[in-house]
Amino acid sequence: MSTRTSWADLAANSAAENTTAGSSANNASVGTTSAAPARSTYVPPHLRNRVPSSDPPAPAYSGPASSNDRQGYGGPASSNDRQGEREVNPFGDDDDTEQAFSEQENTGINFDAYEDIPVETSGENVPPPVNTFAEIDLGEALNQNIRRCKYVKPTPVQRHAIPISLAGRDLMACAQTGSGKTAAFCFPIISGIMKMQGQSAQRPLRGARTVYPLALILSPTRELSMQIHEEARKFSYQTGVKVVVAYGGAPLNQQLRELERGVDILVATPGRLVDLLERARVSLQMVKYLALDEADRMLDMGFEPQIRKIVEQNDMPLPGARQTMLFSATFPKEIQRLASDFLFNYIFLAVGRVGSSTDLIVQRVEFVHESDKRSHLMDLLHAQRANGVQGKQALTLVFVETKKGADSLEHWLYVNGFPSTSIHGDRTQQEREQALRSFRSGNTPILVATDVAARGLDIPHVAHVVNFDLPNDIDDYVHRIGRTGRAGKTGLATAFFNEGNASLARSLADLMQESNQEVPAWLSRYAVRSSYGGRNRRSGGGRFGGRDFRRDSSFSRGSSDYYSGANSSGGYGASGGYGGYGSGMTSAWD
DNA sequence: AAAAAAC
Known part of the structure; x- marks a missing residue:
């Protein structure tokens, strides 16, 4: 059955094609185009005026805020200007797009298992969930892409x-993990921007080469940003x-x-974006949607300053x-608390699994001394060779702690x-x-990898994570x-513990x-001996991802603002129906 | 202590 391949594989293929084609094409033109850094337009961040939203935007322009009008250096361009430049079909099925739809494939997700998924929501006036894409007004073009992606039914998230x-x-x-989060934030963004296209939006005129994305x-x-870009490109075809x-x-x-040819949705890693902002090649003034994927990572110690710079400065x-x-x-x-700086009257949503981490992954832990790890890995790999699928060895992803360790293990x-x-x-x-x-x-x-590959990457056919x-x-695990x-x-995960x-x-x-795994x-015995509930306790506890920190009374001490208003009562549980946990939960702060 | 993220 080819269900597994559908669009995830297409993504991989088209990603590969794009990179090679793109880079060679670019090499040819580097140096002839605007290669020089835009020094003339550079304004240090602290000298830039924040334009109050009440200011009348610069005149000059009043066309639809569609991507079509934002090519070039800001001159009004009619929406027909890009007609000659045909959008590459990210589905690779130019001949008959509807044929794919008629196959009625889905992405292989076991939808029946969705019915009793635990869900927790909290916040004021939580909108009720939907059961089908059809009952949501996402717009015809987006609906068609959803069909092309062979998504028949929305996932729980x-x-x-x-x-x-x-x-x-x-x-x-x-x-x-693997439950369809990317589409969950892309669909509303794309749909929202499509609706904005009809209105006449005005855009400020700053540096002639500054671009104004509507979503960030x-x-x-980097690889996760590439992947999100590929997916978002399919959805917005x-x-x-x-x-x-x-x-x-x-x-x-x-x-x-690429930016100069027009951008509505900018997908980026923080470092490069900060660079673009400092060069004044990107302005965030028109941003209506901000999405942070792997948000807890984005707000941890290593990233938080950059994120604050981008979002707040x-x-x-x-x-x-x-x-x-x-x-x-x-x-x-503790990251939720930090994150609330970036949010306004938000809804907290936790959706239990299907298509991912816990029950579908068999987790094994083996006691392996440091010096035995290589030969032990070899044993695993030998055993696996026997059960290769269709003459191909199953994909195995091996995580190590350090970059040096990765090089040396790969070589070995x-x-x-x-x-x-x-x-x-x-x-x-x-x-x-x-x-x-x-x-x-x-x-x-x-593939031997450091944590650069730990998050978000969707690689079909990974049978074994070591x-x-x-x-x-534990969250990294x-x-x-x-x-x-x-x-x-299903999948297998083996850990070497010592x-x-x-x-x-x-x-x-x-x-x-x-997650109903056999614990050796x-x-x-190690568990009893070691840290009593310390920082390493699982953040959410319970069977799935998390719980709104605003509901945890320990967060009210010394910061009454977090506990007031929005979530005091009645606001949460609107669509839940999962009351089997919560009382005995340990706060990560306890 | 390590990893990631700009040039």
């Missing part, structure tokens, strides 16, 4: 999150909504050229004047006859993308094993128990 977003509400959403989607790694991606390690000029509209959506599979309470595997490659932050962007392509295609069915080195944080068992498929991982024992044992007796 989509059922709840899309109506909330369409109602204009801010949202903090927890949903399992941030993610923590022939809608007139233009999606552009910007990330580091790749030629800036090519990305600038540029010209982005304030919370309430924009719509903000935060998505992740994990949401530690290679020497020992296992075709493998690696991805980590010390490799060039070309090498990283090549490694991912080669892994996806099965050419090198073993935690060669366990992470220090959740994301790593979530690279398998996606969209209703004395060095004692601090993880407790949370690992808890997580495994919550020796691990339980």
